[in-house]
Amino acid sequence: MKVDAAVRQLEQALEHLSWDAERQINYIRRLGVGVDELALEFDDSYRPVSRLIEEGLLPEALSGAIKFIDQSLEGMTRTPEDKWTEDAVRASREWLDMRETARQAVSLLQGIEFDTDDD
Numbered sequence: 001m002k003v004d005a006a007v008r009q010l011e012q013a014l015e016h017l018s019w020d021a022e023r024q025i026n027y028i029r030r031l032g033v034g035v036d037e038l039a040l041e042f043d044d045s046y047r048p049v050s051r052l053i054e055e056g057l058l059p060e061a062l063s064g065a066i067k068f069i070d071q072s073l074e075g076m077t078r079t080p081e082d083k084w085t086e087d088a089v090r091a092s093r094e095w096l097d098m099r100e101t102a103r104q105a106v107s108l109l110q111g112i113e114f115d116t117d118d119d
Helices: 003-018 021-031 036-054 060-078 086-091 093-109
Strands: none
Touching: 003 021, 003 036, 003 060, 003 093, 021 036, 021 086, 036 060, 060 093, 086 093
């Protein structure tokens, strides 16, 4: 997979995480999946790009935002309250913070171009 394609896949997952709560809920309902699909999309796209982060090939602010989202999703899985409900998407502080950080990450990703192979 080309690096550019991996970064664009991450951008799409971040875009979904940046949407307002109702748009996120409508999206997962259309797919016929649970709220956790938003996290799974991010995870699937984050893993291939994580090497770029480790190697410092992405801007520091972007790396920080992406790591924050990854840690937030992981933390939400460990909390005693259920953060994977539509009500939580609408009302929880974690989802609100994640949406804001995802918006920042999408903004930072726009304009980054890679054309090397991911070998």
